[in-house]
Amino acid sequence: MYKDPKTRLTKMYDRPGFLLRRAYQISAGVFEQECRELSLTPAQFAVLSVLAATPDIDQARLSRCLGFDKVTVMYILRGLVDRGLITRDTGTGKGRRIALALTKAGALLLEQAQEPTEVASATLMACFSETQQKQFIKLLKILTTSLEDRARAPLIMPEFVEGERVEE
Template sequence: MTDDPFRLHQSLGYRITMLARVIERRFEQRIAEFGLTRVTWCVLLAAGREGLSTPSEIAVFIGIDRTAASRALRQMEAQGLITRSSGTGDGRSIRVALTAAGQAALQAVLPIAQENAAHFEAKLTETELAGLRRAAAKLLQDEPRIVAKL
C-alpha cells in the first residue's frame, strides 16, 4: 500500500460524474411525463432556441455523437416533435425543424429545466457558482479532441 492511495470516491472525475448523474436523473424524472429524455430535450433547445438545423450541428451542441443524434431525431420525428427534410444543394443534407408539438413541449419543459438548474445552483453562493463555471471551463479548454467526440 502506498502513502497516497487512489480513492475513487475522492477523485474529481468520480464526483463530477456523480453530480452530473444526479442532476440529469432529477431532470429526466420530471420530464418523463412529456415523453422526453435529457437528449431529446437538448434537441428541442438546439432546434427551437439556438436555431440549429442539421443533425451534425445538433450533435455538437449537445455533446453526443452523430449516431446518437440520429437515433434521437428518428424517435422525435415518430413522436411528432420535429420534422426532417432534405436541405438545399445535393439533397443529402437533412434539415431539422420543430413542429407545433415540439414548440409546445419546449415551452412546457423550459420552466422545469430552469427550476432544476436553480435547485442545484441555490446550494452555492454566487461566488462559488461563478468559480465552478470558470473551473469547469478551464478543465475542458485543453481537451478539444475529446470534447469534439462527445
C-alpha cells in the same frame, strides 16, 4: 502507486472523472424528475433547444452544437420524430444533408419545459452560495474548454452564443 485495495478505492471516489460522472447522474435524475410529466430527457431538451435557436440546421451541425456523436444524435432524433416533435427533411438537394425543424408540438413542449428545467438547474445549484455557483460554472467551463481537443465528439457552439470560452 497504492498497493492497498481500500486506499485505491478511496482514491477512486475522489477522482474528478468519478465525481463528474456521479454529478451527471444526479443532474440527469433531477432533470428527469422535474420533466417527468413532459417525458423529456436532458438530451432531448438540448436537441429541441438547438433546433429552436438554429432553424434549418442539419444533423451533422446539430451533433457539433451539442458535442454528441452522430449515433447518439440519430437515436435521439428518431425518438423526437416518432413523438411528432421534429421533422427531418432529406429533400434539400444538398447531397446527404438532413435538415431538421421543430414542429408546433415540439415548440410547445420546449416552451412547457422552460419552468421545470429552470427548477432542475436551481435544485442542482442550491447547495452552493451565489459566489460558489459562479465559481463552479467558471471551473466547469475552464475544464471543458481546456480539454476540448480530447473530447470524443467536438463541441462547436453556434456563432451567436456568447461567453462560451473562459480564460483561466
